[in-house]
Amino acid sequence: MFRLSEIPIDAAALAHELADAGAGACVTFEGWVRDRNEGRAVRRLGYQAYALLAVAEGERVLAEARAKFAVVDAACVHRVGTLEVGELAVWVGVSAAHRGAAFDACRWIIDEVKRRVPIWKNEHYADGESGWLHPDNK
Amino acid sequence: MFRLSEIPIDAAALAHELADAGAGACVTFEGWVRDRNEGRAVRRLGYQAYALLAVAEGERVLAEARAKFAVVDAACVHRVGTLEVGELAVWVGVSAAHRGAAFDACRWIIDEVKRRVPIWKNEHYADGESGWLHPDNK
Amino acid sequence: MNYRVLYFASLRDRAGIDAEQVESRAGDARGLYAELRLRHGFSMTEERLRVAINGAFAPWEQPLHDGDEVVFIPPVSGG
C-alpha cells in the first residue's frame, strides 16, 4: 500500500497493519524534517506530488520489493503539503519472517521512492529564501 | 537506553524519544513472536534475562553503536516473561542525520543484542513440549 | 491539437500556473516541450526531465493524441 497523506502520518497504526503470525521482523524507516540541509538553516518544507503517477509508481516500487525480497508485507506513506521541522515526512514499513529481508527491503524501498516517485521538496530557509530541490542539479 | 520490560512495549513512545531537530532519519526494528520456528508450531514464548548483566551489556552495545556509526540516538527495549504469538519481543530504534547510518546501526545493534546480551528464549510448542534455545547447540 | 499540461515544482513556479490547455501542432512531447520552453522561459533542459502521458511514464517520441494529459517531470526529491 502506497499512499500520499495531507495529514500527519500515524506510524503506529501503519506498523500494526503489517502484523502477521508468520512475521518475526518488522523494520520501519521514518524520514523527519531536519533543521538544516547542506549547511543552510531550514524552517519548513513543502512537498508537492503528481498524485496520479506518484501512487502508481509507489505501488510499483512496493510490488517490486515484494518480488525481490522474502517479505510478508510492505507499505509506504508520504506526506504532501507544508511540514515543520521534526515532522514525519515519509514512512516505510516492511514485515518479514526474518530480519535480513526486512532490513534489505526497507532500505531498497526508501532508496527507490526517493529516486523514482514524482514528489518534490521545497525548502524554506531561515533567511526567507526557498527553493525546489532537483537533485541531479549538481 | 537499554531496558528490560515485563509489560508490552510502547513502540511509538520510544520512537518519539529519539526525535531531534538534527535527525532526518529514524530506523526501527521490531522482533515479533512468530507462530513457528524451524518447522514447529509455536504457541508462546518465555524470555528470561540475567537482568543486571543484560542491562549492562545492552548499554555497552548501544554505546559501541554510537561510537561506530554517525547516529543521533539509539535505544533498545527487550521483553521478559511470557509472550503470545504476534507480541513485540524486542524493539530497536536509531535516529541519525542520514538514513545510511540509521539502517547500519539498527541492524548492527539487533545482531549484537542477539549475540551477546544474556537473555534466553523458551519456546512452547503446540504439541505441549517446550525448550530453551541455546543457538550454538547445532 | 489540444493538450492538457500540468506543471510541478520549479516548472510550476516558472510558469506561474499549475496547469493549462495548450493548442499545439507538436506531435510528441519533445516538440511540445520545445514550444513551452520558449513560452515560459524554462531553463531546464529536456535531458533532465522525464515525460508522463495520461498518468504513465512514456518516451519523448511517443505520438500525442488530442486531449492527452502531458506532464514534464523534473528530478524528484521526495523522502
Add this chain to the structure above:
Amino acid sequence: MNYRVLYFASLRDRAGIDAEQVESRAGDARGLYAELRLRHGFSMTEERLRVAINGAFAPWEQPLHDGDEVVFIPPVSGG
C-alpha cells in the same frame, strides 16, 4: 569459600533452582563449574558457557573471593 550461584534457562531447569549458596574449595569458576556439573548433572560443557562474576563477564581463571556472585551463561537467544 561461600559463593552465590544463579542459574538461567536450561541450567535453571536442570538444577531445579534459580539460585543457591555454594560452599566450595574451588578458587575459580572452572573448578566451581566442574563441581556443580557433578552435583546437578549439567550436560553443557564449559566451552559453551561464559562466566559472569559480580555482574560482569570474567575469564574462567579469575580468582574467586568469598561472597562472589557467579553465573554460568549458556548461549543466549534473545531477540
